[in-house]
Amino acid sequence: MGRGLRRHEGAFILYGHRFSDDDDGYLQGLRPAWFDDQVAYLTRHYEVIPLKTLIDCLEQRRAVPARSVVLTFDDGFRDNLENAVPILERYRVPATIFVVTRSLTNGELPWSQRLGVIFQQTCNHQVSHPQLGEQPAPLNDSHQRRAAYQRIKLGIAPLQREARDSIITGLANQLGVEPPLDQMLSWEDARLLQASGVEIGGHSYSHALLGQVPIAEACHEIRRCREELRDHLGLEAAPFCLPGGSYSDDVIRCIKQTGFRSCFIPNQQKRYNTVVNTTLFTLSRLGLPNAPSHHLEAELDGPFHPLRECCHWLQGGYRSLSPSP
Incomplete structure (x- = not known):
């Protein structure tokens, strides 16, 4: 019923991190079976499009496909390849993985x-x-x-x-703990993903929180990330994703000047992205719930967002309930 009453003129961008039923490193993974259910729901009720298609629409000032969804994954964990990509391939849907380039080189976790x-x-x-x-x-x-x-x-x-x-x-x-070195993608993995149709984007060099570190350090993280994406994967104008959603105006300026094509900005009030309400560097995303597909349905087409907005209005202001990790 919610789908019939609510029109979505543009694209939802959804994000996840890990696809495993554990919370290693205090980063809870999304159970693969639940992700499978969520992708099945999305393919029944939405058009799942590449991030590149959305960016092309914004650059060319043409309408974003209505009721469309973009899937994005952050950090570049190896379980993306092992657990998420087979699901994407089964449903024939695209996705973008934003990688921490140092992790692809040395295997270290963020x-x-x-x-x-x-x-x-x-x-x-x-x-x-x-x-x-x-x-x-x-x-x-x-x-x-x-x-x-x-x-x-x-x-x-x-x-x-x-x-x-x-x-x-x-x-x-x-x-007395030696962190593992086998839980991140490698550059070889990234090339295999590219060949299979998965888009690769930048997520900084070492996952520094760019809005908190000195701006010179932040720009070094951004530039080195772009250089390594170019040198290893041939990417000249990749999309960029802010680690932890941390940014400043100077950080966004550096991302643009470095040559990245787009960037997300945390904004829980902007649900979907159109040529009217967003730009290449103010794209907005929603997190995939660590829950079965009916939770995602309730978030996109059901009562979760209206009820949350009502609660915030009653409390006298809007505040984010689920900041990006």
């Missing part, structure tokens, strides 16, 4: 997931770090480990890459 794995897997019962105060912080249960992780993550996010990496390496040594 820094926040690397830090998370260290705290999840440690057998130590305490940790010492200036971000946690003068006394060692207890790690006796999952709640204490996650709380320590979140405090350190918040403290090191604005640091330059070398300093951030040094702290994470020190914590790995202190807590």
